[in-house]
Amino acid sequence: MNKVITINLGGNAYQLEEGGYDALRVYLETASAQLQGNPDRGEILSDIERAIAEKFRTRLSSHKNVVETKEVTAVLTEMGPIEVEPGETACANASGAGATGSGSGQETTGVERTAGCGAAPRRLYRIQEGAMIAGVCNGIAAYMNIDPTLVRLAFVLLTIFWGTGLIVYVVMAIVVPEARSPEEKAAASGFPATAQEFIRRAKEGYYEAMRNFPGRNARREWHRRFKREMRAHANQWRYNWHSYWVRHAPCHPGMGFALPFLSLLQGVATVLFLCALISLLATGTVFGLVLSASVPVWVAALLLLIAYGILVAPLKLARRSCYWGLGQSRWAWPFAFFLDAIIWLAVVFALLFLAIHFFPELRDAIHGFPSVIQQAADDIRTWWHGK
Amino acid sequence: MSINEKFSAIRKGLLEFLVLQIIASEKVYVADILKQLSTTQFATQEGTLYPLLSRMRRQELLDYEWKESEAGPPRKYYQLTAKGREQLRETLEYWGEINGTVKKLGQK
Numbered sequence: 001m002n003k004v005i006t007i008n009l010g011g012n013a014y015q016l017e018e019g020g021y022d023a024l025r026v027y028l029e030t031a032s033a034q035l036q037g038n039p040d041r042g043e044i045l046s047d048i049e050r051a052i053a054e055k056f057r058t059r060l061s062s063h064k065n066v067v068e069t070k071e072v073t074a075v076l077t078e079m080g081p082i083e084v085e086p087g088e089t090a091c092a093n094a095s096g097a098g099a100t101g102s103g104s105g106q107e108t109t110g111v112e113r114t115a116g117c118g119a120a121p122r123r124l125y126r127i128q129e130g131a132m133i134a135g136v137c138n139g140i141a142a143y144m145n146i147d148p149t150l151v152r153l154a155f156v157l158l159t160i161f162w163g164t165g166l167i168v169y170v171v172m173a174i175v176v177p178e179a180r181s182p183e184e185k186a187a188a189s190g191f192p193a194t195a196q197e198f199i200r201r202a203k204e205g206y207y208e209a210m211r212n213f214p215g216r217n218a219r220r221e222w223h224r225r226f227k228r229e230m231r232a233h234a235n236q237w238r239y240n241w242h243s244y245w246v247r248h249a250p251c252h253p254g255m256g257f258a259l260p261f262l263s264l265l266q267g268v269a270t271v272l273f274l275c276a277l278i279s280l281l282a283t284g285t286v287f288g289l290v291l292s293a294s295v296p297v298w299v300a301a302l303l304l305l306i307a308y309g310i311l312v313a314p315l316k317l318a319r320r321s322c323y324w325g326l327g328q329s330r331w332a333w334p335f336a337f338f339l340d341a342i343i344w345l346a347v348v349f350a351l352l353f354l355a356i357h358f359f360p361e362l363r364d365a366i367h368g369f370p371s372v373i374q375q376a377a378d379d380i381r382t383w384w385h386g387k
Numbered sequence: 388m389s390i391n392e393k394f395s396a397i398r399k400g401l402l403e404f405l406v407l408q409i410i411a412s413e414k415v416y417v418a419d420i421l422k423q424l425s426t427t428q429f430a431t432q433e434g435t436l437y438p439l440l441s442r443m444r445r446q447e448l449l450d451y452e453w454k455e456s457e458a459g460p461p462r463k464y465y466q467l468t469a470k471g472r473e474q475l476r477e478t479l480e481y482w483g484e485i486n487g488t489v490k491k492l493g494q495k
Contacts, residue, residue, distance in 0.1 A: 010460035031434075040441040047437045050460045051417065080432025083439070 004066055010050035015065060020072030024052070027076045034082040044082075052079065125179035126172075134173040164313045171317075255322040256336045260343040262322065266315045267347035273308040275355055275362070277301060281372045282365030296383065298376050391428075398429055403439060404482070405429055407467065407475040410449055416462040440465065448474055 005021040006013055016024065031048060035041040055075045056067050124143050126135035137155060141148035158165030276286050280300055284291045291300055323337075356362050365372075409420050417436055424430055443449050448471035451463040467475065 012460060035438070038438070038441075040438075040445060044437050044441050047417075047441070047463070048433065050462075051433045051437070053460055054418070054456075078432065080434035082437075083435035 002069075009053035009056070010046070012053060014053065014056050014060075014067060016067045016072060017069045019069035020067055023069065023072050023076060027079070031082045034084055048079065048082075052076075055079075124176055126176050127179050133169075135178065136169055136172045136176060139176060139179070164317065167314045167317065252325060255325045256339075259319060259322040259336050259340050262315055262319045263340050263344040264347050266312055266319065267344050268351065269308065269312050269315065271348060271351040271355065273304065274352070276304055278362060278365045278369075280304060281376070282368060283361065296379055298380055301376075402429060402431065402435075403443065404475075404478050406436075406439065406443070407448065407471060407478065410465050410467050411472065411475055414452075414464045414466050416454075416464050420465075443471070447471075 003018045004015045005018055006015050007021065007024070008014075028045070028049070032041070032045060035044055038044065052075060055078065056071075059067060059071050059075075125139050127138040127142055128135045129138075130148070131138045132152065137151040138148050141151045144151075155165040155169055158168070280286050280291070281297065284297070286300070286304065291297070319340075356366065405424065406420060409415060409423050415423075417433060417440070420436060421431065421433065440449070444451065447468055449465050450468050451465045453461045454464050456462050
Protein backbone atom coordinates (compact mmCIF):
# COMPACT_ATOMS: atom_id res chain seq x y z
CA MET A 1 0.00 0.00 0.00
CA ASN A 2 1.47 3.35 -1.06
CA LYS A 3 0.49 6.85 -0.15
CA VAL A 4 -0.85 8.92 -3.07
CA ILE A 5 -0.30 12.61 -3.65
CA THR A 6 -2.51 14.68 -5.91
CA ILE A 7 -0.83 17.35 -8.00
CA ASN A 8 -1.88 19.93 -10.57
CA LEU A 9 -0.06 19.72 -13.89
CA GLY A 10 -1.08 22.04 -16.68
CA GLY A 11 -4.52 22.59 -15.18
CA ASN A 12 -5.40 18.96 -14.51
CA ALA A 13 -5.17 16.89 -11.35
CA TYR A 14 -3.00 13.80 -11.30
CA GLN A 15 -2.52 11.27 -8.57
CA LEU A 16 1.02 10.12 -8.04
CA GLU A 17 2.57 7.63 -5.69
CA GLU A 18 4.69 9.34 -3.10
CA GLY A 19 8.03 8.14 -4.55
CA GLY A 20 6.95 9.32 -7.99
CA TYR A 21 5.95 12.68 -6.58
CA ASP A 22 9.39 13.11 -5.04
CA ALA A 23 11.08 12.18 -8.32
CA LEU A 24 8.94 14.66 -10.24
CA ARG A 25 9.56 17.41 -7.72
CA VAL A 26 13.32 16.89 -7.93
CA TYR A 27 13.16 16.89 -11.74
CA LEU A 28 11.20 20.15 -11.87
CA GLU A 29 13.37 21.80 -9.25
CA THR A 30 16.50 20.84 -11.15
CA ALA A 31 14.95 22.13 -14.37
CA SER A 32 14.08 25.37 -12.67
CA ALA A 33 17.62 25.77 -11.40
CA GLN A 34 19.07 24.90 -14.80
CA LEU A 35 16.96 27.55 -16.45
CA GLN A 36 17.96 30.18 -13.92
CA GLY A 37 18.35 33.43 -15.83
CA ASN A 38 16.68 32.20 -19.00
CA PRO A 39 14.15 34.87 -20.00
CA ASP A 40 11.58 32.21 -20.93
CA ARG A 41 12.10 30.16 -17.81
CA GLY A 42 8.49 30.22 -16.69
CA GLU A 43 7.19 29.34 -20.11
CA ILE A 44 9.62 26.47 -20.62
CA LEU A 45 8.73 25.08 -17.21
CA SER A 46 5.01 25.12 -17.97
CA ASP A 47 5.70 23.54 -21.39
CA ILE A 48 7.54 20.78 -19.61
CA GLU A 49 4.77 20.31 -17.06
CA ARG A 50 2.23 20.02 -19.85
CA ALA A 51 4.38 17.50 -21.71
CA ILE A 52 4.69 15.43 -18.53
CA ALA A 53 0.94 15.64 -17.99
CA GLU A 54 0.33 14.37 -21.50
CA LYS A 55 2.65 11.44 -20.95
CA PHE A 56 0.91 10.61 -17.65
CA ARG A 57 -2.43 10.65 -19.43
CA THR A 58 -1.37 7.94 -21.86
CA ARG A 59 -0.52 5.74 -18.90
CA LEU A 60 -3.89 6.20 -17.20
CA SER A 61 -7.26 4.72 -18.04
CA SER A 62 -10.72 4.52 -16.53
CA HIS A 63 -9.54 1.54 -14.50
CA LYS A 64 -6.27 3.03 -13.43
CA ASN A 65 -6.10 6.55 -12.02
CA VAL A 66 -2.82 6.60 -10.09
CA VAL A 67 0.58 7.07 -11.73
CA GLU A 68 3.04 4.63 -10.23
CA THR A 69 6.54 5.56 -9.20
CA LYS A 70 8.19 3.51 -11.90
CA GLU A 71 5.95 5.12 -14.49
CA VAL A 72 6.95 8.57 -13.28
CA THR A 73 10.64 7.71 -13.56
CA ALA A 74 10.02 6.26 -17.03
CA VAL A 75 8.31 9.49 -18.11
CA LEU A 76 11.12 11.60 -16.67
CA THR A 77 13.72 9.48 -18.47
CA GLU A 78 11.78 10.05 -21.69
CA MET A 79 11.78 13.77 -21.07
CA GLY A 80 15.53 13.84 -20.65
CA PRO A 81 17.62 16.39 -18.80
CA ILE A 82 17.07 20.09 -19.47
CA GLU A 83 19.63 21.14 -21.99
CA VAL A 84 21.00 24.59 -21.26
CA GLU A 85 21.06 26.73 -24.37
CA PRO A 86 24.65 27.91 -24.82
CA GLY A 87 25.35 31.55 -24.11
CA GLU A 88 21.98 32.25 -22.51
CA THR A 89 21.97 30.95 -19.01
CA ALA A 90 25.61 31.57 -18.24
CA CYS A 91 25.21 35.09 -19.54
CA ALA A 92 22.15 35.89 -17.51
CA ASN A 93 23.81 34.34 -14.48
CA ALA A 94 26.83 36.56 -14.82
CA SER A 95 24.76 39.70 -15.02
CA GLY A 96 22.60 38.49 -12.18
CA ALA A 97 25.64 37.94 -10.03
CA GLY A 98 26.91 41.36 -10.98
CA ALA A 99 23.62 42.88 -10.00
CA THR A 100 23.60 41.34 -6.56
CA GLY A 101 27.28 42.05 -6.16
CA SER A 102 27.10 45.74 -6.82
CA GLY A 103 23.56 46.24 -5.64
CA SER A 104 22.75 48.27 -8.74
CA GLY A 105 21.51 45.86 -11.36
CA GLN A 106 19.69 48.35 -13.54
CA GLU A 107 22.82 50.42 -13.89
CA THR A 108 24.73 47.65 -15.60
CA THR A 109 25.04 48.56 -19.24
CA GLY A 110 24.61 46.13 -22.09
CA VAL A 111 28.25 46.39 -23.05
CA GLU A 112 29.42 45.28 -19.66
CA ARG A 113 26.94 42.48 -19.65
CA THR A 114 28.16 41.00 -22.90
CA ALA A 115 31.73 41.59 -21.87
CA GLY A 116 31.26 39.79 -18.59
CA CYS A 117 29.23 36.84 -19.75
CA GLY A 118 29.87 33.46 -21.24
CA ALA A 119 33.60 33.95 -21.17
CA ALA A 120 36.19 31.61 -19.76
CA PRO A 121 37.62 32.57 -16.37
CA ARG A 122 40.03 35.47 -16.74
CA ARG A 123 43.69 34.99 -16.19
CA LEU A 124 46.58 37.35 -15.88
CA TYR A 125 48.83 37.41 -18.93
CA ARG A 126 51.37 39.75 -20.39
CA ILE A 127 50.08 41.30 -23.61
CA GLN A 128 52.65 42.28 -26.18
CA GLU A 129 50.37 44.20 -28.50
CA GLY A 130 50.79 47.86 -27.67
CA ALA A 131 53.22 47.09 -24.86
CA MET A 132 55.88 49.54 -23.69
CA ILE A 133 58.31 47.06 -22.21
CA ALA A 134 57.17 43.54 -21.48
CA GLY A 135 53.41 44.01 -21.55
CA VAL A 136 52.92 43.66 -17.78
CA CYS A 137 50.94 46.88 -17.37
CA ASN A 138 49.02 46.10 -20.51
CA GLY A 139 48.11 42.70 -19.14
CA ILE A 140 47.04 44.07 -15.78
CA ALA A 141 44.95 46.73 -17.51
CA ALA A 142 43.21 44.12 -19.64
CA TYR A 143 42.69 41.90 -16.63
CA MET A 144 41.02 44.69 -14.66
CA ASN A 145 39.42 46.34 -17.65
CA ILE A 146 41.00 49.77 -17.19
CA ASP A 147 43.25 52.04 -19.20
CA PRO A 148 46.86 50.76 -19.44
CA THR A 149 48.12 54.31 -18.97
CA LEU A 150 46.66 54.34 -15.46
CA VAL A 151 48.45 51.12 -14.61
CA ARG A 152 51.73 52.44 -16.01
CA LEU A 153 51.29 55.61 -14.00
CA ALA A 154 50.67 53.55 -10.86
CA PHE A 155 53.87 51.60 -11.51
CA VAL A 156 55.89 54.76 -12.05
CA LEU A 157 54.51 56.29 -8.85
CA LEU A 158 55.24 53.09 -6.95
CA THR A 159 58.81 53.17 -8.20
CA ILE A 160 59.37 56.79 -7.31
CA PHE A 161 57.83 56.74 -3.87
CA TRP A 162 58.39 53.30 -2.52
CA GLY A 163 60.84 51.71 -4.89
CA THR A 164 58.70 48.62 -5.23
CA GLY A 165 57.21 49.30 -8.66
CA LEU A 166 60.32 48.37 -10.59
CA ILE A 167 60.89 45.21 -8.60
CA VAL A 168 57.28 44.13 -8.93
CA TYR A 169 57.49 44.83 -12.65
CA VAL A 170 60.61 42.74 -13.16
CA VAL A 171 59.21 39.88 -11.10
CA MET A 172 55.93 39.95 -13.01
CA ALA A 173 57.71 40.14 -16.35
CA ILE A 174 59.41 36.89 -15.41
CA VAL A 175 56.57 35.13 -13.64
CA VAL A 176 53.48 36.12 -15.64
CA PRO A 177 53.13 34.15 -18.89
CA GLU A 178 52.66 35.89 -22.18
CA ALA A 179 49.31 35.56 -23.95
CA ARG A 180 50.14 33.80 -27.21
CA SER A 181 47.18 31.72 -28.37
CA PRO A 182 43.84 33.37 -29.17
CA GLU A 183 42.29 31.59 -26.18
CA GLU A 184 44.90 33.04 -23.87
CA LYS A 185 44.38 36.46 -25.36
CA ALA A 186 40.67 36.17 -24.79
CA ALA A 187 41.25 34.99 -21.24
CA ALA A 188 43.62 37.88 -20.62
CA SER A 189 41.07 40.62 -21.02
CA GLY A 190 38.49 41.59 -18.49
CA PHE A 191 37.87 40.37 -15.02
CA PRO A 192 34.23 41.13 -14.21
CA ALA A 193 34.87 44.85 -14.30
CA THR A 194 35.63 45.40 -10.63
CA ALA A 195 38.08 48.18 -11.24
CA GLN A 196 35.97 49.76 -13.92
CA GLU A 197 32.93 49.58 -11.71
CA PHE A 198 34.94 51.11 -8.91
CA ILE A 199 36.04 54.08 -10.99
CA ARG A 200 32.67 54.52 -12.66
CA ARG A 201 30.89 54.60 -9.33
CA ALA A 202 33.46 56.89 -7.86
CA LYS A 203 32.97 59.36 -10.69
CA GLU A 204 29.25 59.09 -11.14
CA GLY A 205 28.19 58.83 -7.54
CA TYR A 206 30.52 61.46 -6.26
CA TYR A 207 29.72 64.23 -8.70
CA GLU A 208 26.04 63.37 -8.83
CA ALA A 209 25.77 63.80 -5.09
CA MET A 210 27.96 66.91 -5.04
CA ARG A 211 25.44 68.70 -7.19
CA ASN A 212 22.45 68.58 -4.90
CA PHE A 213 23.16 68.82 -1.23
CA PRO A 214 20.24 69.89 0.88
CA GLY A 215 22.37 70.68 3.88
CA ARG A 216 25.59 70.32 5.73
CA ASN A 217 24.54 67.23 7.65
CA ALA A 218 23.47 65.48 4.50
CA ARG A 219 26.80 66.29 2.94
CA ARG A 220 28.67 64.89 5.90
CA GLU A 221 26.52 61.79 6.00
CA TRP A 222 27.00 61.28 2.30
CA HIS A 223 30.73 61.79 2.54
CA ARG A 224 30.91 59.18 5.26
CA ARG A 225 28.97 56.71 3.14
CA PHE A 226 31.19 57.36 0.15
CA LYS A 227 34.29 56.71 2.16
CA ARG A 228 32.83 53.53 3.58
CA GLU A 229 31.97 52.30 0.14
CA MET A 230 35.41 53.04 -1.20
CA ARG A 231 36.90 51.20 1.71
CA ALA A 232 34.69 48.20 1.03
CA HIS A 233 35.83 48.25 -2.59
CA ALA A 234 39.44 48.41 -1.59
CA ASN A 235 38.97 45.51 0.80
CA GLN A 236 37.28 43.46 -1.88
CA TRP A 237 40.14 44.21 -4.19
CA ARG A 238 42.75 43.27 -1.70
CA TYR A 239 40.85 40.09 -1.01
CA ASN A 240 40.69 39.27 -4.72
CA TRP A 241 44.37 39.83 -5.16
CA HIS A 242 45.25 37.92 -2.08
CA SER A 243 43.17 34.92 -2.98
CA TYR A 244 44.59 35.05 -6.49
CA TRP A 245 48.09 34.88 -5.09
CA VAL A 246 47.26 32.17 -2.65
CA ARG A 247 45.90 30.10 -5.50
CA HIS A 248 48.71 30.81 -7.94
CA ALA A 249 51.75 31.24 -5.73
CA PRO A 250 54.31 28.58 -6.52
CA CYS A 251 54.80 26.15 -3.64
CA HIS A 252 58.31 24.85 -3.25
CA PRO A 253 59.94 23.17 -0.26
CA GLY A 254 62.97 25.43 -0.76
CA MET A 255 60.76 28.31 0.35
CA GLY A 256 60.77 26.88 3.86
CA PHE A 257 64.53 27.43 3.98
CA ALA A 258 64.53 30.66 2.02
CA LEU A 259 62.05 32.21 4.42
CA PRO A 260 64.28 32.25 7.55
CA PHE A 261 67.18 33.45 5.40
CA LEU A 262 65.11 36.32 4.05
CA SER A 263 63.98 37.08 7.57
CA LEU A 264 67.60 37.12 8.66
CA LEU A 265 68.42 39.68 5.99
CA GLN A 266 65.47 41.76 7.02
CA GLY A 267 66.51 41.47 10.65
CA VAL A 268 69.99 42.75 9.77
CA ALA A 269 68.45 45.61 7.85
CA THR A 270 66.22 46.45 10.81
CA VAL A 271 69.15 46.46 13.21
CA LEU A 272 71.20 48.63 10.84
CA PHE A 273 68.28 50.99 10.64
CA LEU A 274 67.89 51.14 14.41
CA CYS A 275 71.62 51.71 14.88
CA ALA A 276 71.64 54.43 12.25
CA LEU A 277 68.61 56.06 13.82
CA ILE A 278 70.14 55.99 17.29
CA SER A 279 73.43 57.33 16.06
CA LEU A 280 71.63 60.01 14.09
CA LEU A 281 69.62 61.13 17.08
CA ALA A 282 72.58 60.96 19.46
CA THR A 283 75.50 62.28 17.45
CA GLY A 284 74.05 63.67 14.23
CA THR A 285 76.01 61.23 12.05
CA VAL A 286 74.82 58.30 9.96
CA PHE A 287 77.54 55.77 9.13
CA GLY A 288 80.18 58.48 9.29
CA LEU A 289 78.11 60.92 7.26
CA VAL A 290 77.84 64.20 9.13
CA LEU A 291 74.49 65.84 8.93
CA SER A 292 74.60 69.40 7.64
CA ALA A 293 73.30 71.93 10.14
CA SER A 294 70.56 73.19 7.83
CA VAL A 295 68.70 69.82 7.86
CA PRO A 296 66.55 69.29 10.98
CA VAL A 297 67.09 65.99 12.72
CA TRP A 298 63.54 64.81 12.24
CA VAL A 299 63.78 65.29 8.45
CA ALA A 300 66.91 63.17 8.42
CA ALA A 301 65.13 60.53 10.50
CA LEU A 302 62.23 60.53 8.03
CA LEU A 303 64.63 60.13 5.11
CA LEU A 304 66.31 57.28 6.94
CA LEU A 305 62.92 55.65 7.45
CA ILE A 306 62.13 55.96 3.74
CA ALA A 307 65.52 54.52 2.81
CA TYR A 308 64.89 51.63 5.16
CA GLY A 309 61.46 51.08 3.59
CA ILE A 310 62.95 50.97 0.11
CA LEU A 311 65.67 48.57 1.18
CA VAL A 312 63.32 46.24 2.98
CA ALA A 313 60.37 46.28 0.54
CA PRO A 314 61.71 43.58 -1.81
CA LEU A 315 62.63 41.40 1.15
CA LYS A 316 59.15 41.81 2.55
CA LEU A 317 57.66 40.97 -0.82
CA ALA A 318 59.76 37.86 -1.16
CA ARG A 319 58.86 36.77 2.35
CA ARG A 320 55.20 37.33 1.67
CA SER A 321 55.27 35.23 -1.48
CA CYS A 322 57.03 32.52 0.53
CA TYR A 323 54.22 32.70 3.06
CA TRP A 324 51.61 32.43 0.35
CA GLY A 325 53.41 29.58 -1.35
CA LEU A 326 53.82 27.69 1.88
CA GLY A 327 50.26 28.44 2.88
CA GLN A 328 49.20 25.91 0.28
CA SER A 329 50.61 22.96 2.12
CA ARG A 330 49.09 22.59 5.50
CA TRP A 331 51.98 21.09 7.43
CA ALA A 332 54.74 23.39 6.19
CA TRP A 333 52.94 26.59 7.06
CA PRO A 334 53.03 26.62 10.89
CA PHE A 335 56.48 25.11 10.93
CA ALA A 336 57.99 27.69 8.61
CA PHE A 337 56.11 30.48 10.32
CA PHE A 338 57.37 29.47 13.75
CA LEU A 339 60.95 29.00 12.60
CA ASP A 340 60.83 32.30 10.81
CA ALA A 341 59.53 34.22 13.79
CA ILE A 342 62.09 32.65 16.13
CA ILE A 343 65.00 33.38 13.82
CA TRP A 344 63.90 36.92 13.21
CA LEU A 345 63.56 37.70 16.90
CA ALA A 346 66.82 35.94 17.74
CA VAL A 347 68.77 37.85 15.10
CA VAL A 348 67.39 41.23 16.11
CA PHE A 349 68.07 40.67 19.80
CA ALA A 350 71.49 39.16 19.27
CA LEU A 351 72.64 41.98 17.03
CA LEU A 352 71.19 44.63 19.32
CA PHE A 353 72.91 43.01 22.28
CA LEU A 354 76.24 42.83 20.44
CA ALA A 355 75.94 46.37 19.18
CA ILE A 356 75.24 47.74 22.62
CA HIS A 357 77.94 45.60 24.14
CA PHE A 358 80.69 46.61 21.74
CA PHE A 359 79.89 50.23 21.04
CA PRO A 360 79.96 52.34 24.18
CA GLU A 361 78.57 55.29 22.22
CA LEU A 362 75.42 53.35 21.59
CA ARG A 363 75.06 52.58 25.24
CA ASP A 364 75.50 56.22 26.09
CA ALA A 365 73.09 57.12 23.33
CA ILE A 366 70.43 54.86 24.78
CA HIS A 367 70.92 56.43 28.18
CA GLY A 368 70.59 59.83 26.61
CA PHE A 369 67.63 58.76 24.53
CA PRO A 370 64.79 60.46 26.48
CA SER A 371 66.47 63.84 26.26
CA VAL A 372 67.02 63.36 22.52
CA ILE A 373 63.34 62.66 22.02
CA GLN A 374 62.59 65.76 24.04
CA GLN A 375 64.92 67.67 21.78
CA ALA A 376 63.23 66.32 18.63
CA ALA A 377 59.80 67.24 19.98
CA ASP A 378 61.04 70.75 20.70
CA ASP A 379 62.46 70.95 17.20
CA ILE A 380 59.12 70.03 15.69
CA ARG A 381 57.32 72.51 17.93
CA THR A 382 59.59 75.40 17.04
CA TRP A 383 59.36 74.49 13.36
CA TRP A 384 55.58 74.42 13.62
CA HIS A 385 55.36 77.77 15.39
CA GLY A 386 57.97 79.33 13.14
CA LYS A 387 55.80 78.52 10.14
CA MET B 388 36.15 7.79 -30.04
CA SER B 389 33.34 6.52 -32.19
CA ILE B 390 32.10 8.45 -35.20
CA ASN B 391 28.86 9.00 -33.30
CA GLU B 392 30.66 10.76 -30.45
CA LYS B 393 32.84 12.76 -32.80
CA PHE B 394 29.83 14.26 -34.45
CA SER B 395 27.82 14.98 -31.32
CA ALA B 396 28.71 18.69 -31.37
CA ILE B 397 27.81 18.94 -35.06
CA ARG B 398 24.51 17.13 -34.50
CA LYS B 399 23.71 19.50 -31.67
CA GLY B 400 24.39 22.48 -33.89
CA LEU B 401 22.35 21.09 -36.74
CA LEU B 402 19.33 20.39 -34.57
CA GLU B 403 18.05 23.94 -34.94
CA PHE B 404 18.28 23.63 -38.71
CA LEU B 405 16.38 20.34 -38.72
CA VAL B 406 13.69 21.73 -36.45
CA LEU B 407 13.25 24.62 -38.87
CA GLN B 408 12.87 22.16 -41.71
CA ILE B 409 10.33 20.01 -39.88
CA ILE B 410 8.25 23.01 -38.90
CA ALA B 411 8.43 24.44 -42.44
CA SER B 412 6.43 21.55 -43.94
CA GLU B 413 3.43 21.71 -41.58
CA LYS B 414 2.16 22.99 -38.27
CA VAL B 415 3.49 20.62 -35.67
CA TYR B 416 3.64 20.20 -31.94
CA VAL B 417 6.56 18.98 -29.91
CA ALA B 418 5.62 15.30 -29.90
CA ASP B 419 5.46 15.36 -33.74
CA ILE B 420 8.93 16.85 -33.97
CA LEU B 421 10.31 14.27 -31.55
CA LYS B 422 8.65 11.46 -33.47
CA GLN B 423 10.06 12.59 -36.79
CA LEU B 424 13.53 12.90 -35.30
CA SER B 425 13.35 9.66 -33.31
CA THR B 426 14.15 7.42 -36.26
CA THR B 427 17.12 9.56 -37.33
CA GLN B 428 20.58 10.15 -35.86
CA PHE B 429 19.15 13.29 -34.35
CA ALA B 430 16.79 11.63 -31.86
CA THR B 431 16.29 13.98 -28.94
CA GLN B 432 14.09 14.63 -25.92
CA GLU B 433 11.71 17.25 -24.60
CA GLY B 434 14.33 18.48 -22.15
CA THR B 435 16.43 19.61 -25.09
CA LEU B 436 13.69 20.66 -27.45
CA TYR B 437 11.68 23.03 -25.26
CA PRO B 438 14.57 25.36 -24.40
CA LEU B 439 15.63 25.31 -28.08
CA LEU B 440 12.14 26.18 -29.31
CA SER B 441 11.75 28.95 -26.77
CA ARG B 442 15.02 30.50 -27.89
CA MET B 443 14.05 30.24 -31.56
CA ARG B 444 10.75 31.89 -30.78
CA ARG B 445 12.57 34.68 -28.97
CA GLN B 446 14.69 35.14 -32.08
CA GLU B 447 11.42 35.35 -34.03
CA LEU B 448 12.23 32.36 -36.20
CA LEU B 449 8.96 30.68 -35.27
CA ASP B 450 5.65 31.27 -33.63
CA TYR B 451 2.99 29.06 -32.08
CA GLU B 452 -0.72 28.87 -31.60
CA TRP B 453 -2.71 27.00 -29.00
CA LYS B 454 -4.92 24.12 -30.08
CA GLU B 455 -7.23 22.05 -27.93
CA SER B 456 -6.37 18.38 -27.93
CA GLU B 457 -8.89 15.57 -27.55
CA ALA B 458 -6.76 14.09 -24.76
CA GLY B 459 -5.12 16.24 -22.13
CA PRO B 460 -4.09 19.88 -21.97
CA PRO B 461 -4.05 22.22 -25.00
CA ARG B 462 -1.02 21.96 -27.26
CA LYS B 463 1.29 24.48 -28.80
CA TYR B 464 1.46 24.14 -32.57
CA TYR B 465 4.56 25.72 -34.04
CA GLN B 466 4.95 27.40 -37.42
CA LEU B 467 7.69 29.37 -39.12
CA THR B 468 7.71 33.14 -39.37
CA ALA B 469 8.97 34.95 -42.48
CA LYS B 470 12.31 35.38 -40.73
CA GLY B 471 12.42 31.67 -39.97
CA ARG B 472 11.77 30.81 -43.62
CA GLU B 473 14.52 33.15 -44.69
CA GLN B 474 16.89 31.56 -42.21
CA LEU B 475 15.95 28.08 -43.43
CA ARG B 476 16.58 29.11 -47.03
CA GLU B 477 19.99 30.55 -46.15
CA THR B 478 20.91 27.51 -44.11
CA LEU B 479 19.90 25.11 -46.89
CA GLU B 480 22.02 27.06 -49.32
CA TYR B 481 24.97 27.06 -46.97
CA TRP B 482 24.51 23.38 -46.25
CA GLY B 483 24.58 22.71 -49.97
CA GLU B 484 27.87 24.55 -50.24
CA ILE B 485 29.36 22.59 -47.34
CA ASN B 486 28.18 19.36 -48.91
CA GLY B 487 29.75 20.34 -52.20
CA THR B 488 33.02 21.17 -50.48
CA VAL B 489 33.07 17.86 -48.62
CA LYS B 490 32.54 15.93 -51.87
CA LYS B 491 34.86 18.02 -53.99
CA LEU B 492 37.92 18.28 -51.75
CA GLY B 493 40.66 15.75 -52.33
CA GLN B 494 39.37 14.69 -55.74
CA LYS B 495 41.60 15.40 -58.68
